[in-house]
Amino acid sequence: xxxxxxxxxxxxxxxxxxxxxxxxxxxxxxxxxxxxxxxxxxxxxxxxxxxxxxxxxxxxxxxxxxxxxxxxxxxxxxxxxxxxxxxxxxxxxxxxxxxxxxxxxxxxxxxxxxxxxxxxxxxxxxxxxxxxxxxxxxxxxxxxxxxxxxxxxxxxxxxxxxxxxxxxxxxxxxxxxxxxxxxxxxxxxxxxxxxxxxxxxxxxxxxxxxxxxxxxxxxxxxxxxxxxxxxxxxxxxxxxxxxxxxxxxxxxxxxxxxxxxxxxxxxxxxxxxxxxxxxxxxxxxxxxxxxxxxxxxxxxxxxxxxxxxxxxxxxxxxxxxxxxxxxxxxxxxxxxxxxxxxxxxxxxxxxxxxxxxxxxxxxxxxxxxxxxxxxxxxxxxxxxxxxxxxxxxxxxxxxxxxxxxxxxxxxxxxxxxxxxxxxxxxxxxxxxxxxxxxxxxxxxxxxxxxxxxxxxxxxxxxxxxxxxxxxxxxxxxxxxxxxxxxx
Amino acid sequence: xxxxxxxxxxxxxxxxxxxxxxxxxxxxxxxxxxxxxxxxxxxxxxxxxxxxxxxxxxxxxxxxxxxxxxxxxxxxxxxxxxxxxxxxxxxxxxxxxxxxxxxxxxxxxxxxxxxxxxxxxxxxxxxxxxxxxxxxxxxxxxxxxxxxxxxxxxxxxxxxxxxxxxxxxxxxxxxxxxxxxxxxxxxxxxxxxxxxxxxxxxxxxxxxxxxxxxxxxxxxxxxxxxxxxxxxxxxxxxxxxxxxxxxxxxxxxxxxxxxxxxxxxxxxxxxxxxxxxxxxxxxxxxxxxxxxxxxxxxxxxxxxxxxxxxxxxxxxxxxxxxxxxxxxxxxxxxxxxxxxxxxxxxxxxxxxxxxxxxxxxxxxxxxxxxxxxxxxxxxxxxxxxxxxxxxxxxxxxxxxxxxxxxxxxxxxxxxxxxxxxxxxxxxxxxxxxxxxxxxxxxxxxxxxxxxxxxxxxxxxxxxxxxxxxxxxxxxxxxxxxxxxxxx
Numbered sequence: 001x002x003x004x005x006x007x008x009x010x011x012x013x014x015x016x017x018x019x020x021x022x023x024x025x026x027x028x029x030x031x032x033x034x035x036x037x038x039x040x041x042x043x044x045x046x047x048x049x050x051x052x053x054x055x056x057x058x059x060x061x062x063x064x065x066x067x068x069x070x071x072x073x074x075x076x077x078x079x080x081x082x083x084x085x086x087x088x089x090x091x092x093x094x095x096x097x098x099x100x101x102x103x104x105x106x107x108x109x110x111x112x113x114x115x116x117x118x119x120x121x122x123x124x125x126x127x128x129x130x131x132x133x134x135x136x137x138x139x140x141x142x143x144x145x146x147x148x149x150x151x152x153x154x155x156x157x158x159x160x161x162x163x164x165x166x167x168x169x170x171x172x173x174x175x176x177x178x179x180x181x182x183x184x185x186x187x188x189x190x191x192x193x194x195x196x197x198x199x200x201x202x203x204x205x206x207x208x209x210x211x212x213x214x215x216x217x218x219x220x221x222x223x224x225x226x227x228x229x230x231x232x233x234x235x236x237x238x239x240x241x242x243x244x245x246x247x248x249x250x251x252x253x254x255x256x257x258x259x260x261x262x263x264x265x266x267x268x269x270x271x272x273x274x275x276x277x278x279x280x281x282x283x284x285x286x287x288x289x290x291x292x293x294x295x296x297x298x299x300x301x302x303x304x305x306x307x308x309x310x311x312x313x314x315x316x317x318x319x320x321x322x323x324x325x326x327x328x329x330x331x332x333x334x335x336x337x338x339x340x341x342x343x344x345x346x347x348x349x350x351x352x353x354x355x356x357x358x359x360x361x362x363x364x365x366x367x368x369x370x371x372x373x374x375x376x377x378x379x380x381x382x383x384x385x386x387x388x389x390x391x392x393x394x395x396x397x398x399x400x401x402x403x404x405x406x407x408x409x410x411x412x413x414x415x416x417x418x419x420x421x422x423x424x425x426x427x428x429x430x431x432x433x434x435x436x437x438x439x440x441x442x443x444x445x446x447x448x449x450x451x452x453x454x455x456x457x458x459x460x461x462x463x464x465x466x467x468x469x470x471x472x473x474x475x476x477x478x479x480x481x482x483x484x485x486x487x
Numbered sequence: 488x489x490x491x492x493x494x495x496x497x498x499x500x501x502x503x504x505x506x507x508x509x510x511x512x513x514x515x516x517x518x519x520x521x522x523x524x525x526x527x528x529x530x531x532x533x534x535x536x537x538x539x540x541x542x543x544x545x546x547x548x549x550x551x552x553x554x555x556x557x558x559x560x561x562x563x564x565x566x567x568x569x570x571x572x573x574x575x576x577x578x579x580x581x582x583x584x585x586x587x588x589x590x591x592x593x594x595x596x597x598x599x600x601x602x603x604x605x606x607x608x609x610x611x612x613x614x615x616x617x618x619x620x621x622x623x624x625x626x627x628x629x630x631x632x633x634x635x636x637x638x639x640x641x642x643x644x645x646x647x648x649x650x651x652x653x654x655x656x657x658x659x660x661x662x663x664x665x666x667x668x669x670x671x672x673x674x675x676x677x678x679x680x681x682x683x684x685x686x687x688x689x690x691x692x693x694x695x696x697x698x699x700x701x702x703x704x705x706x707x708x709x710x711x712x713x714x715x716x717x718x719x720x721x722x723x724x725x726x727x728x729x730x731x732x733x734x735x736x737x738x739x740x741x742x743x744x745x746x747x748x749x750x751x752x753x754x755x756x757x758x759x760x761x762x763x764x765x766x767x768x769x770x771x772x773x774x775x776x777x778x779x780x781x782x783x784x785x786x787x788x789x790x791x792x793x794x795x796x797x798x799x800x801x802x803x804x805x806x807x808x809x810x811x812x813x814x815x816x817x818x819x820x821x822x823x824x825x826x827x828x829x830x831x832x833x834x835x836x837x838x839x840x841x842x843x844x845x846x847x848x849x850x851x852x853x854x855x856x857x858x859x860x861x862x863x864x865x866x867x868x869x870x871x872x873x874x875x876x877x878x879x880x881x882x883x884x885x886x887x888x889x890x891x892x893x894x895x896x897x898x899x900x901x902x903x904x905x906x907x908x909x910x911x912x913x914x915x916x917x918x919x920x921x922x923x924x925x926x927x928x929x930x931x932x933x934x935x936x937x938x939x940x941x942x943x944x945x946x947x948x949x950x951x952x953x954x955x956x957x958x959x960x961x962x963x964x965x966x967x968x969x970x971x972x973x974x
Contacts, residue, residue, distance in 0.1 A: 009746055009782045011812045015653050021819045063603030073568040081564035089576045116550030117797040151638050151800065154824045162675065166502050184823055188649065259496055295496045310604040313638065313828035325498045332508045336671055337641045341800035341828045
């Protein structure tokens with residue numbers, strides 16, 4: 001028999017929607033360069049004028065030394081190996097409320113083990129705990145039937161896109177700049193992205209008249225706009241929306257029949273006393289809109305907050321204003337992956353129902369939380385103040401979220417140099433920063449930005465020493481860069 | 488302002504591909520009836536001539552009382568709460584090899600915690616361990632770069648479908664009967680299902696000439712057939728393919744340029760000394776086909792095997808014969824959900840690299856494994872022997888997998904009664920079984936079957952007492968049923 005040398009599969013025969021996903025999923029130019037520099041530094045520590053790469057390009061705190069919350073991990077360990085609950089030593093090694101919580105959680109699970117498939121929406125008792133947490137946050141009822149426990153926040157976003165998108169004549173309003181989850185999920189399903197720019201000069205507020213204009217424009221082109229994505233607190237932009245702006249968004253969705261997809265994963269990351277997080281559900285109810293008025297999905301996950309449990313892949317979405325018929329279809333999509341991981345489900349319930357005053361773990365829980373949030377807050381303030389003070393740079397307040405997103409007015413000669421290298425100017429700036437300082441940031445073009453403006457996303461880090469190092473290196477680099485390309 | 492009472496979202500406006508998913512995702516008629524009977528029994532234990540519902544409709548052993556493997560759970564608990572590794576009590580409470588393994592695993596993870604995002608393919612050191620396990624299973628090299636760690640086995644199946652399916656002119660060859668994962672994934676992406684019937688009279692073997700006929704027929708209709716799904720050991724059919732049959736499948740895929748999607752999740756569930764599990768990769772290499780000849784994906788998960796860790800959502804796919812360009816596109820799709828849960832990744836590495844002779848945990852690991860596999864094997868044999876002995880019933884050997892799939896020759900009067908109730912005859916049989924005995928099985932129509940034949944899937948359970956109970960009740964029911972509908 002002849003042996004054909006040809007492989008079965010070529011790139012050109014793959015789903016073009018997958019091919020259309022940006023190459024940044026392969027790391028992007030800046031991240032790839034950082035990776036190779038890191039390897040170089042390992043074999044030759046003197047290769048660069050710095051001894052480490054500082055990753056401000058993503059938020060993955062535990063991989064960078066942040067310790068997980070003790071109470072959360074005690075409960076997870078006890079639930080994973082319940083045999084510990086029968087040992088007398090356990091009472092000396094674990095806090096009493098962690099032991100009580102683990103017993104309570106195991107009591108909620110058929111078979112009392114984390115090894116069984118759960119209900120597709122997640123373990124009912126854990127959803128009850130989460131609904132209680134949401135109710136206490138909002139001062140409004142929340143129901144376990146409305147909650148779908150998920151592997152992080154990406155999974156439920158993909159589920160909702162699956163449900164809403166029929167083809168390329170369906171569109172979703174999506175903020176620019178925004179992180180890639182929403183745009184990628186749309187690309188993969190062939191949806192039309194209907195972008196709306198956040199208003200940088202007003203602290204990345206949502207400009208409703210611009211939003212309405214984009215909606216009308218898409219509709220005039222025959223696009224059925226199914227929903228609107230809003231990210232609050234913002235990513236990468238770090239704003240916390242004011243209630244008045246949230247009301248406008250809710251009213252628009254209600255009047256235009258749009259599903260409001262509210263990314264609320266940074267709800268615990270607030271760095272200013274002037275603002276507080278309001279869920280879109282609370283805002284909708286406050287202006288009198290009930291279940292029958294607006295379809296609203298709120299996404300949350302265990303990857304953010306002060307605890308940063310990214311690798312545990314816990315998350316939920318709360319659906320309100322969905323008819324039971326539509327909800328059945330959501331359930332079908334959720335059931336395609338059986339259920340989310342039980343350990344992540346448990347962790348999500350702990351996040352929404354942490355130790356209370358009087359519990360043995362409360363003081364340590366509170367201390368860990370406050371210490372990290374205070375560090376993040378200090379870092380955010382220091383970064384904003386530094387970036388705002390640099391020549392040609394402006395930086396909106398980091399009221400929440402996990403990053404700042406300064407704008408750099410690049411000198412024409414820098415832009416020319418970038419063009420000559422066949423690079424986007426913001427990528428050029430980020431690469432020069434990396435080569436000079438070891439600091440990795442993400443160029444604004446990855447998130448989208450008003451044409452002709454240039455930004456970068458820099459992650460807020462919970463280490464004061466590192467913050468100081470980043471700031472001083474950044475300052476020196478930027479001044480030298482502006483000097484070099486001064487015309 | 489006027490308050491429109493209309494909701495934003497109606498079922499008719501949803502993605503028709505979601506609507507096309509069968510309602511069995513909402514539980515199916517039999518499962519829903521079982522659920523309501525269970526609730527009835529709780530309030531009125533005398534409601535039926537039995538006191539419990541026996542779930543033979545799915546495999547979820549830990550939710551039915553099976554204990555998780557001790558070594559696996561020790562390692563997970565230590566990795567969740569590494570603080571335990573610093574306590575002197577730990578050496579009395581955990582086995583020494585679990586402690587050593589946890590230290591080793593934490594050493595592989597940046598930040599030494601399970602709370603960080605990993606590489607999109609999974610933690611490299613864990614992939615190394617899995618590749619070592621695969622290499623030792625097959626006696627062939629395996630590479631960590633070929634492994635993608637995933638949340639169970641459903642996630643990578645959906646990934647591959649995303650990659651391969653461009654639209655409704657693309658098709659995938661899929662066995663009938665088969666569980667719904669593959670067909671649902673195709674429906675959701677609008678692919679054309681190209682079915683091939685397994686040959687029941689020859690122990691559910693793959694009939695290659697029939698397969699080739701289906702392929703040619705699909706092609707003659709303009710369908711681009713992209714791949715072939717094969718499930719070995721079979722689900723729901725329980726066969727273990729002979730090597731000769733596997734060779735034929737590999738050759739067909741190679742000659743026809745089909746990606747071979749090999750569901751090998753039941754590789755450890757083998758109940759006969761006459762057969763052993765051969766991976767498709769091993770078979771392909773044994774007939775001289777290398778990387779350049781055939782694109783092959785092997786799926787595995789922690790949900791099956793004797794350990795049945797369904798709720799932990801661990802899994803992997805091994806890709807061989809994929810060019811680096813195609814693999815980049817797989818990587819893009821994988822990156823859309825950041826990474827799979829780290830706890831599931833760890834568990835998958837333990838499954839593929841369990842305690843060895845000489846390790847402290849080896850005797851207990853071995854005893855747990857053998858005890859469960861022996862019970863499953865006894866149950867499989869008892870079920871097959873009973874079902875084969877019943878009037879009008881035939882049942883192929885359960886060589887592997889987790890279920891038997893007997894054929895019932897229903898009397899014409901039973902079929903008439905079903906038709907009169909507007910029910911599929913196999914659903915009618917399963918409902919009558921449930922009402923009489925409390926035993927829940929899945930009607931064959933859920934998996935697909937040759938028209939005019941009727942089957943049910945009955946899960947093999949690892950409890951000897953329960954097996955006896957199931958068998959005696961089933962026998963009494965079936966005899967009465969056949970008597971009742973005797974013409």
